[in-house]
Amino acid sequence: MNIALDVMGGDHGPAEIIAGAIEAARAYKNVTISLVGKPEVIQAELARQNATGLNLPIVPASEVIEMGEKPAAAVRAKPDSSMVVASRLVRNGTAQAFVTAGNTGGALAAGILQIGRMRGILRPALISPFPTHRGFCVVLDIGANADVRPEHLQQFAVMGSLYARHILGIVNPSVRILSNGEEAGKGNHLVVEAFRLLEQTPGINFQGNVESKEIMEGLTDVVVTDGFTGNIFVKTAEATAKLLQQVMIEELTAGPISSVGAFLAQAALRRVRRRVDDSEYGGAVLLGLSGLVVVAHGRSKANAIRHAIRVAKQGIEQDILAKIQREVSRQMAEGTDLAGSESMDMFNQTSTLKKETA
Amino acid sequence: MNIALDVMGGDHGPAEIIAGAIEAARAYKNVTISLVGKPEVIQAELARQNATGLNLPIVPASEVIEMGEKPAAAVRAKPDSSMVVASRLVRNGTAQAFVTAGNTGGALAAGILQIGRMRGILRPALISPFPTHRGFCVVLDIGANADVRPEHLQQFAVMGSLYARHILGIVNPSVRILSNGEEAGKGNHLVVEAFRLLEQTPGINFQGNVESKEIMEGLTDVVVTDGFTGNIFVKTAEATAKLLQQVMIEELTAGPISSVGAFLAQAALRRVRRRVDDSEYGGAVLLGLSGLVVVAHGRSKANAIRHAIRVAKQGIEQDILAKIQREVSRQMAEGTDLAGSESMDMFNQTSTLKKETA
Incomplete structure (x- = not known):
């Protein structure tokens, strides 16, 4: 199991995020936590925080989506941002979930634009x-x-x-x-x-x-x-x-x-x-994409990051997305109104994205 | 100036409403407060609470709209309810405002159905x-x-x-x-x-x-x-x-x-x-009708009722409805979008009313 962690997001900076990753790596032995962000920053923190022997590979990403940026525009303008790189790991199957404490709009946009909706899901939703x-x-x-x-x-x-x-x-x-x-x-x-x-x-x-x-x-x-x-x-x-x-x-x-x-x-x-x-509840989860996206509070400290990783792990173990997919497909087959008929145009998914692209 | 007070509404019963009316009648000498409700109840309270010499005429109303009732249906089914009678006093010009601590939906329905919208106003709104x-x-x-x-x-x-x-x-x-x-x-x-x-x-x-x-x-x-x-x-x-x-x-x-x-x-x-x-702020006011409707909290005690009456009095003195009417007409004349074009069908005004009558 591989969980991609955006190291660059959050109010407390990479030190706190990496501290959470280290806690999680110690607690959940079977999980690979890919640290996505600026390699020099990550390496320095890992050295400082004593992470020897833990399963914490580094995935380089040179850019950062900041809190004030327009989500969809930022996702397009920064293909090498930690959020976009982490989403791409989920899209190509390298990771099964993406965890971030960064800009919520950015996480939604990265998830929707990069990972894409689950078949039959009309709109992904943020659950908290x-x-x-x-x-x-x-x-x-x-x-x-x-x-x-x-x-x-x-x-x-x-x-x-x-x-x-x-x-x-x-x-x-x-x-x-x-x-x-x-x-x-x-x-x-x-x-x-x-x-x-x-x-x-x-x-x-x-x-x-x-x-x-x-x-x-x-x-x-x-x-x-x-x-x-x-x-x-x-x-x-x-x-x-x-x-x-x-x-x-x-x-x-x-x-x-x-x-x-x-x-x-x-x-x-x-x-x-x-x-x-x-x-301890691990933040909000964007449900309805082909991969899990967990959006921890911007103010998350190490403990909250660990729990966000735990939620992602549990979601993967419980195969929550397959269960949602199965239920949606079943209801579609039974002819209930569940899936309706809607254009699958990606940019209709959130009004925020729509407005930006209009 | 005449303000119609629904004596039968509110969690604390007529005693508290009438206590508020007495406070208001003492404080605001130039205001007639018409007590609308069951005469025997009102007379007993006025006698008990020493209201001699105050300007508090009784307007009989034999029915009461209760908290649980469907607003529009109740207003139609109970033409002699205190809310409907009080609204009618405003409609026929006897009173300039109607004050109640009863069922908010009932007050809205009575106001909209009995008093009616101001010319050019698309929807009355409850301001609090x-x-x-x-x-x-x-x-x-x-x-x-x-x-x-x-x-x-x-x-x-x-x-x-x-x-x-x-x-x-x-x-x-x-x-x-x-x-x-x-x-x-x-x-x-x-x-x-x-x-x-x-x-x-x-x-x-x-x-x-x-x-x-x-x-x-x-x-x-x-x-x-x-x-x-x-x-x-x-x-x-x-x-x-x-x-x-x-x-x-x-x-x-x-x-x-x-x-x-x-x-x-x-x-x-x-x-x-x-x-x-x-x-002390006198509760919510339904703005946009041809008369003022003040909806005090159901839990209002005498003091809150007095302030609700004060708000009605101030609204009348300030001629707030004429000011709204003037502004709306001016903007309509200037061709801004303010009034749009909408069917004046009374029953389109609130979805609650619409649903009940559908």
Whole structure:
């Protein structure tokens, strides 16, 4: 098993990424982790961090896609960037997965343009763990597709269910559509149509619509939504949590016994952060391509990188892509609406890519 | 000035609504507050709460639209409900505004079906204050229209700007579109098209797209969005804040000096809640009808009802509807895209209403 790791992405630079690769190489003996990036940087870090005897080959890539770049344009303009080289390793079968903590848009563009969609998949979707009061659920799409059709949401439901079952180990995961009301019939046109399709989709445990409050309470295992709404949902929750933590600290340290308050607040917030910390969940996965793409948070430290590699490894071991492929093919053969009919034009896949190429 | 108050709506019952009416009648001498509801209930409360000498006429309404009812169906089935009677007072010119803490969908349906749209307005929108780190901004639409077109968002931007200027007193309020990225070109098709329209719209201070994080930081005065996304945005922020408060209490009371932690947590949370408390902002306003409709939170207590009445009073004094009407007419005359061309069929106005009548 070979996993291509983009060494050049992420807020903390190659040192942290390589530290994660070393942790993973020690923990998962049967995995080859190909370090893709500037050889001199990688060699220096490997020497500094004592990686002797580990299975960490270097694959040279001279360029880097930076955080601010336009994804599709950058992927085209930088064929020797670490992301594009890593994607190419997956496309030509050298690697089975590609892991990065770099620019999410760049990772999507590299994955879609270089690796390509799985047969029968209309739109690849970005799936991510999301913290609830009870644990974690998964949400997809959180940003690969700003505009989708009901049959896309149907495929997201199928992919999300298989992911929750085989990667997170949830038996018969419940699936719900994010909406502005729980009742059937609530939602925009997209949600109302998707609701009808999901009711008729075999092999998933569809439970109806869900509102944010119930997601936070842990009511559902899989949340299905378009990439625009999903992205705003996830970012709104993150931003609110951050603001509220800040305001809590301000208020706890404003009282008459502020030093005690500050002490308790710091300790409590550390525990809160640990409870909602998704670094052990390995980041988001772009599902629906011919190879796995794992997009770790830009802020990932070594531990998060190790878990992102673990998710890729588990996906390969569980053969999640073949399971998705099988389910999609089966449903196509049964004549359910699952695959619909759509132009396979690569550039229709994400509106971000479309807009750039227009 | 006459404001029709639905006495039968809200979680706390007529006692609290009437207490709010009494507070308002004492504070705002020139306002007649018509109490719409069951006369025997209202009379008993007025007697119990000492309302002698106040300008609080009773307008009988024998029915009540309950929280669980389907809005448009309930409005049709209950012509003598407090919401419908109150709306009718606005339609026939007896009252200039209608205030309720009842079922939001019912209030929208009563407003749209009974009062009707302002000339030139394509879609009425629900505008609401939203707490940020710096204070409050306003968000519209937060739920009246699940599916909209770019020209609807353009009108929301115009209505939101006028509201922020004349009701909240913000000079040259900044306007941004809620999106999944700040850069121009980010967003779904709706957002991308609306962005282009807003750039060309005179009389508003359009600043581009905005993400949740920047809204929380207080970057913008007016947030423009469709009612589906806006509803999910507001509810996600509310649900996250609630969950995080709960988790903070759990964690602060879990430590070794849990009683001190509990004491500090309660005090701090009280202050946090006061900072994000929107009861003084009077709730949401349905803009774009021939009369004002103010929808206070279901959980409103007397103080929040008084502020909802204050918002209605201010809207009437500022003649906000005439200002919106003038701006819309002016832009129509100038040939900007503002009003587009759309069937004026009442039942196309909100997808909720449409679905029910289909």
